[in-house]
Amino acid sequence: MARAFAPELLERLRAAKHVAVLTGAGVSAESGVPTFQGGFWGKYSPEEMATAAGFRKNPSLVWNWYGERRRELANVHPNPGHYALAQLEQRGVRCTVITQNIDGLHQKAGSTRVIELHGSLLRAKCFSCEAAAPAGWEQATQSPPPCAVCGSWLRPEVVWYGENLPPKAWDEALDASCECDLFFSIGTASQVYPAASLPQEALRAGVPVAEINPDYTPLTAAMTYVLRGPSGQVLPELLAATWPK
Numbered sequence: 001m002a003r004a005f006a007p008e009l010l011e012r013l014r015a016a017k018h019v020a021v022l023t024g025a026g027v028s029a030e031s032g033v034p035t036f037q038g039g040f041w042g043k044y045s046p047e048e049m050a051t052a053a054g055f056r057k058n059p060s061l062v063w064n065w066y067g068e069r070r071r072e073l074a075n076v077h078p079n080p081g082h083y084a085l086a087q088l089e090q091r092g093v094r095c096t097v098i099t100q101n102i103d104g105l106h107q108k109a110g111s112t113r114v115i116e117l118h119g120s121l122l123r124a125k126c127f128s129c130e131a132a133a134p135a136g137w138e139q140a141t142q143s144p145p146p147c148a149v150c151g152s153w154l155r156p157e158v159v160w161y162g163e164n165l166p167p168k169a170w171d172e173a174l175d176a177s178c179e180c181d182l183f184f185s186i187g188t189a190s191q192v193y194p195a196a197s198l199p200q201e202a203l204r205a206g207v208p209v210a211e212i213n214p215d216y217t218p219l220t221a222a223m224t225y226v227l228r229g230p231s232g233q234v235l236p237e238l239l240a241a242t243w244p245k
């Protein structure tokens, strides 16, 4: 039986000119990428793998671990949830995807307006001077390779615990959240800030917010709409219900 959506939500989506979407690890779960709470760190801890202190302690281990995650991405493909978000643009909706994910799958699916709040596995920068790694850094044999500018280590360009979000990305995300006609919070546990404040800022600005998640989150009770289920199923069904053939 087809999932029932609130008719009002379908009308809002049909009428929307600008939709903002916050995504988390759950959106990539159906592509086979483990969520952070579901095994992403493997036998390691976020303290070891996702802090500057952890990197300083064991730079080679951390560099190689991210390298493995990056190489795995070659065999990881977007799922129907990613594609549904990309299709919104083909419907003429301006869709700002604000993602906490570092896997590049929204871009692979064809979304053109993607804000990466937590960086990307596909980029590296200097641990000290923050200069972007030069083209071809993936082929370097040293672990970690040296920065061409200052000689320090390269590191993955992902936001680790205790670090600030890229300011431009954050400003754009906040603007989109408050200016859009409809906001979706998809596949995120809504526990890591400041990302988790974006749906709350949208609500404060009077924007209706829909959560898509198989589970409850600390923000579920505040949501305008709650769509319970995996995003790879819910999103295509939502588009089909909004624009029936």
Ligand code: APR
Pocket (backbone or CB within 6 Å): 023, 024, 025, 026, 027, 029, 030, 035, 036, 037, 038, 100, 101, 118, 159, 186, 187, 188, 189, 190, 191, 192, 212, 213, 214, 215, 217, 229, 230, 231, 232
């Ligand atoms: N569809 C939608 N949501 C799903 C699915 C699915 N198929 N499978 C799991 N989820 C939901 C889970 O119920 C959970 O709420 O995805 C969420 C994943 O939570 P986390 O692993 O905590 O990921 P996320 O919220 O993206 O983490 C935020 O924390 O570890 C840091 O920087 C890291 O960007 C990350 C941030």
Ligand code: ZN
Pocket (backbone or CB within 6 Å): 126, 127, 128, 129, 130, 131, 147, 148, 149, 150, 151, 152
């Ligand atoms: Zn440097």
